[in-house]
Amino acid sequence: MTTIGHAIVLGGSIAGLLSAAALARSAERVTVVDRDVLPVDGPEAMTSRRGVPHGDQVHHLLSLGHRRIEELLPGISEELLELGCERYDDVADFSQFVGGAWRMRVRSDLIVTMFRRPVFEWAIRRRVLALPNVEVVKGMAVGLIGSDDRSRVIGAKVRGGPGGELLGELVVDATGRGSRSPHWLEDLGYDKPQERHVRIYMGYSTYTVRLPEGALPEGLAGIAVSATPADPFGVAIRPCGNGLHDVAAYGMAGNYPPDDLDSLEGFFEGLSSPLIAQVMKKATVTSEIVPYRMPGNQRRMWEDLDRRPEGFVVLGDAVTSFNPIYGQGMTMAALGATLLGGAVEKAGSVTGVADAVQAELGVLAQVAWDLAVGSDSVYPQAEYENTEPPSARDKAWGRAQSAAQSAEGTVRVAMRATALYMDPSYLEAPAVRDVVARWLDSGRTPDESVRDPLHPPAVTEGYVDSADLLLGRVV
Template sequence: MTTIDHAVVLGGSIAGLLSAAALAPRAHRITVVDRDPLPLEGPDAQVARRGVPQGDQIHHLLMRGQERIEELLPGIGDELLALGCEKYDDVADFSQFVDGAWRMRIQSDLKVTMFRRPLFEWAIRRRVLALSNVTVVKGMAVGLLASSDGARVSGAKVRGAPGGTLAADLVVDATGRGSRSPFWIEDLGYERPVERHVRIYMGYSTWTVRLPEGALPKGLAGISASASPANPFGVAIRPCGNGLHDVAAYGMAGHYPPDDLDAMAGFFEELDSPVIADVMKKAVPASEIVPYRMPGNQRRMWEDLPRRPENLVVVGDAVTSFNPIYGQGMTMAALGAGVLGDALAEAGTLDGLAETVQARLGPLAQVAWDLAVGADSVYPQAEYENVEPPSARDRDRARAQSAAQSAEGAVRVAMRATALYMDPAYLGSPVVQETIDRWLTSGHKPAPEVTDPTDPPDVTPGVVRAADLLEPATAAGRLAG
């Protein structure tokens, strides 16, 4: 196990904070750099920061991400519940109308904690910044320091730091989608990583509401009507803690939702399920609408670089960023920090560490990328750069992984894909592929009882457990349903 004298983490959002937590047991000093203040107390501590333009949008942390964060910050799950966050069964407590049918509901042990992003980030921030070896510099990274031959990164150029530089044994770039590391390594004589884009031009309008008892039907904690090429608008209503719900109205392929409450009533009436409009008639707004737009999915192929400088690791959205509706970003941030911590624990030296981290993170990012791109590619308006458009078969496979209506075997695959999916071996295993193929060749027509857009389904008897899905061999008998 290697020990680091000084590590610099560029970016104080979730990916950066979790990376600092992963570094803490193995570094004498860690400096987190961010342009925004990172307050622990006061009125600004739990509000969205300017550097996180999507901070007020709806967020979802997948179960695999929760597990990794709990490993890095033991007890954080209980702490979130004490702060008013709420835990639900991700399969039984929510209903989704997608592709003309409701997703099957079945009891599971896939428990997810619901929260608003600013509170979640603050809870992590106060834990990480309380560590004795972590300090913060308010500033902006503008470049890298390197050895005279450019072979090794030796720190960062930071406006706001004393002398404008921070020398370091290891630099972690967690600056997000707009990361400048590709250009910084080019300045050192290296190739930039290939960038891949699938642009679908989505827009979101999110606000918080209070729902009276019984506003949601059939004991649901949340409900959604998903967008499709036939109707590019959707809405997700999810609990966000302290008895409140976030409402995210969204549009795909350049069709953006309204950004004022007065226009929303008409928007709800145009959705594929009228249940959403019925629920929202009872909702009491608890915040203003916050709009957000982004072009689409972005992937930087850091793992494919033919050569790279030592001591520079890239994590989070700086590697891959997705359409937010799929809820993958925070999980990827947690997985990246976990990969960094694991690699440090195994390494006897920093030599080769950067290559190891990017090589391990790449396949995880690819699984999430394939899921997001497969879902977005159903829109004929999707634009592709350095990406082959998925075939119709691949798009159908993505649909099978992300939404399942009436076949329990397909539900199990979807659960694994969307809640514990960061496992390339699992999704590529014959048993999973055979299950998806069976579902597709059957015509994948949902049962008539789940196609009524006015009537979300009841919970189907039975229980699905995460342990049954962890190993392809174990799953073989379970997926036959």
């Protein structure tokens, strides 16, 4: 059902494309504006875009994001598999060495999809740009156009676009972490939102490899050695589709990894588990090394504004962006797009949409923020701006949660479910809290049986369903 005339989406990455898909159900016309060409055909269609600086880094889609994207683009899940993307049990099929101990492996319902970002983005782009009422304009958004009384946004100023202006009833900012929207609102006479930061100064060096049969321990799709405050370097080896693996060497607290093969070989040798170096000696490199650095987590409190113009919504990384190691960005983009589409359909116009979307998205953004900040705050070098670090009690509880993942299936699944669904209810389940409390009170640490850095644990017998945790069916 058409409820609005023209919607303008600034930014053609994941958040922008999904927003266009959501709005296409209610708008007569949707225009996507991006400074890059957005190809759907030819060899360049599946290559990284200049406007996505972390496009070649390791990616996977959280379960909640997967569900929301499937709602917007039915059938996309199967299409991704046809393109060579792969699905795995994120608890049973991956092994993680953290602080001198392996985390438990147990069968679960927590299935993740692994891919190269350009392939994933192309699959979405091809579907969205095929919609009859969606068009693309190449240009750069440089400002907003307000009504005469500035009570609403009625368009966007676009450098390089047709005529320099696009007029519409709804403007969506999906331009990413570096969004200029706070300044654009000031130009219209509004306050800009408060910004919160937790800076951890992390960096990746990522490349793609082909691993021979048997390079990884039996039954594993990927392995990781995670950074800790005592040893701020880590590596994740995860499948990225079509039989390839992404290798992401990373460092925290300003300890950046090298970005050349010779130096990376020494980097792998220095990790707390020699298993990574052993695997990498068998690998065939299939891409260049791509470095990426970022300061940390950023949150703009759009939902707290006392007043805002009608017809203007901010989504994706322009609201909140995180240390990318936690994989939350694309899921937040999908959540924002579905909220936007639902709000427009419910309102039948743009009136009240901005308030509704920013309020609902703010709740979800806070959950994701708390998860990311809770993990990054273990580093004493973390810098805080307009936000408080976790308390000593919270940090102690977090250490107990981490240790318990070495032997407790309920805690291991709850931690991953919390991350994959961005829902802390899993960790609040009585069966989970009781276990963590016992580890905290007793001061228990991981057993010696999971401390051998060369031998990840086998999959434990049994099955843990994340839904059972919420329903209290796990003891």
